[in-house]
Amino acid sequence: MSALIELSGFSKRFGDTQVLREIDLRVERGEVVVIIGPSGCGKSTLLRCLNGLEIGEGGLQFAGEALDAGSDWSRVRQRIGMVFQSYQLFPHMTVLENILLGPLQVQKRARAEVQAQAEALLTRVGLGERAGAYPRELSGGQQQRIAIVRALCMNPEVMLFDEVTAALDPEMVKEVLDVILDLADGGMTLLIVTHEMAFARAVADRILFMDEGRIAEEGEPQAFFSAPRTARAQQFLERFSYLQNVPRRK
Amino acid sequence: MPSSGLELLWQVAPQLGRGAIQTLAIALAAILCSTLGGLLYGVLGSLGRRALDALLRFYLELFRAIPLLVWLYLFFFGLPLLTGVSLSSFACAVLVLSLWGASEVGEVVRGGLQSLPRAQREAGLALGLSTWQLYRLVLIPQALKRMTPPTINVYTRLIKGSSLAVLIGVIEVIKVGQQIIERTHEHVLIYGTLFVFFFLICYPLSLASRALERRWSYA
Ligand SMILES: Nc1ncnc2c1ncn2[C@@H]1O[C@H](COP(=O)(O)OP(=O)(O)OP(=O)(O)O)[C@@H](O)[C@H]1O
Ligand SMILES: [Mg+2]
Numbered sequence: 147m148s149a150l151i152e153l154s155g156f157s158k159r160f161g162d163t164q165v166l167r168e169i170d171l172r173v174e175r176g177e178v179v180v181i182i183g184p185s186g187c188g189k190s191t192l193l194r195c196l197n198g199l200e201i202g203e204g205g206l207q208f209a210g211e212a213l214d215a216g217s218d219w220s221r222v223r224q225r226i227g228m229v230f231q232s233y234q235l236f237p238h239m240t241v242l243e244n245i246l247l248g249p250l251q252v253q254k255r256a257r258a259e260v261q262a263q264a265e266a267l268l269t270r271v272g273l274g275e276r277a278g279a280y281p282r283e284l285s286g287g288q289q290q291r292i293a294i295v296r297a298l299c300m301n302p303e304v305m306l307f308d309e310v311t312a313a314l315d316p317e318m319v320k321e322v323l324d325v326i327l328d329l330a331d332g333g334m335t336l337l338i339v340t341h342e343m344a345f346a347r348a349v350a351d352r353i354l355f356m357d358e359g360r361i362a363e364e365g366e367p368q369a370f371f372s373a374p375r376t377a378r379a380q381q382f383l384e385r386f387s388y389l390q391n392v393p394r395r396k
Numbered sequence: 397m398p399s400s401g402l403e404l405l406w407q408v409a410p411q412l413g414r415g416a417i418q419t420l421a422i423a424l425a426a427i428l429c430s431t432l433g434g435l436l437y438g439v440l441g442s443l444g445r446r447a448l449d450a451l452l453r454f455y456l457e458l459f460r461a462i463p464l465l466v467w468l469y470l471f472f473f474g475l476p477l478l479t480g481v482s483l484s485s486f487a488c489a490v491l492v493l494s495l496w497g498a499s500e501v502g503e504v505v506r507g508g509l510q511s512l513p514r515a516q517r518e519a520g521l522a523l524g525l526s527t528w529q530l531y532r533l534v535l536i537p538q539a540l541k542r543m544t545p546p547t548i549n550v551y552t553r554l555i556k557g558s559s560l561a562v563l564i565g566v567i568e569v570i571k572v573g574q575q576i577i578e579r580t581h582e583h584v585l586i587y588g589t590l591f592v593f594f595f596l597i598c599y600p601l602s603l604a605s606r607a608l609e610r611r612w613s614y615a
Contacts (some may be wrong), residue, residue, distance in 0.1 A: 199518050223524040234519035238537050248523035251533060336537065 148210040149177045149366060150335055157359075158202035165191045166202060167359040173304070178336045180346040180367075183356035184382060189339040192356070193306045198224045198338070209303070216230045224252060224268040227297030227305040231312050233289040235281040235296070241268070242277040249379060253300065255394055260299065271325050287318025294325055304335040311342060323349075343386045347371050355379045401585045408576050408586075415572030416593060418486070422558040422568065425490045427551050430497025434547070437498055438505020439531055452506075456499045464560055467492045472564040489561035497554050504546045508539035541612040548605035552598040570595060 151173040158166040194200045198219035249260040271291040311319045353370040355363040476482035520534040562571040573586045
């Protein structure tokens with residue numbers, strides 16, 4: 147069986163800037179892949195190419211189907227959930243309306259069935275009581291959990307998370323990461339971009355370290371974090387371990 | 397001869413009423429067309445296609461640079477000469493006002509859509525929405541708050557602009573007033589009545605626009 151996502155020699159440029167360079171990547175069903183790397187190395191761009199928000203060049207397949215600028219992206223996007231750093235709930239809709247929008251308008255499913263699923267998902271992320279609230283009435287952590295539910299309610303085959311805790315106050319990070327861990331435990335295929343190294347180590351089946359538009363190193367989390375092979379990855383990780391143990395001033 | 401101003405007004409009321417209906421019919425038709433055309437203009441202008449933007453810009457500048465009066469003459473007298481198609485003066489007035497109004501409303505719509513965070517569009521697309529659904533369900537409803545007050549201002553300008561139709565022979569309320577003045581020489585009374593007529597229509601609109609602006613200012 148083919149991989150769920152397969153990139154071969156995939157590149158993306160914006161004008162003169164080459165942002166992704168000849169990426170080769172296979173993501174199997176049920177795999178949890180965490181992408182890390184310095185700012186500007188192309189992590190977000192890689193995720194955005196997977197659901198056609200950006201169109202690159204080279205081989206891109208989803209569930210065996212080759213995708214390019216001419217593909218029916220609306221159909222593909224129904225199978226790929228995406229969650230953004232800044233939540234991006236629709237402010238003029240209640241929580242429930244946000245969640246039902248895709249299933250009702252795009253997938254044309256029956257309201258009763260979708261609503262039952264939405265309520266079950268809201269309960270699962272601890273927000274069963276907030277279906278009627280507007281996004282502005284919710285904390286960042288709550289909004290982000292709703293955004294995850296909104297994507298999940300489309301029954302996607304893979305979820306893309308782009309630094310979904312980066313905009314959150316520290317005390318709200320856990321409630322969002324717990325939801326993602328729960329998804330990983332449930333066997334969902336996940337592609338996660340994050341700067342939370344401890345979380346990456348805990349959740350990942352595989353770490354991809356990106357640098358300057360390339361996958362510079364990849365491996366199992368234990369091996370990668372304890373003994374990175376490339377100098378760039380070593381440098382990158384040193385900066386993070388420094389931040390976790392800033393030496394006491396003299 | 398009527399003895400008092402009130403009596404005169406009573407006598408000419410049906411005539412003025414018919415003129416007023418012409419004025420309102422032109423204005424309403426132009427408002428409707430401007431709104432629909434403006435939505436189309438605004439959506440096309442927010443797509444970020446360069447050739448399209450240049451075309452819309454050209455259209456906008458054309459209607460900003462050339463007085464409406466000239467457009468009216470162009471369509472009323474020029475069109476039959478150029479194409480052999482002649483429009484009634486009423487249709488011509490509605491058409492010209494609508495073309496102007498659509499570009500003005502269109503700029504408002506475009507600005508409103510462009511003020512939304514880019515990521516809102518992407519969040520909608522990521523759910524699989526089509527472009528049409530994205531605009532109808534996500535973007536336009538959000539931009540509506542910002543768009544409504546300036547759009548109402550365009551509407552009041554359309555109502556006032558409808559009086560230009562007199563120049564190509566539409567017998568609207570101002571023309572009717574002038575005819576009555578020719579007969580009766582009651583300048584003050586008739587122009588006063590016209591003043592009240594336009595004020596009563598436009599002032600509530602501009603009040604509404606300001607109230608909405610205040611109510612929605614947090615957005
Ligand atoms: N729409 C765009 N137009 C031009 N350049 C872009 C665009 N989007 C991204 N870039 C550039 O592409 C490069 C990679 O951006 P990307 O957002 O993928 O990085 P990232 O790894 O996600 O960084 P961060 O950790 O800061 O989110 C950056 O240099 C960025 O400036
Ligand atoms: Mg990024």
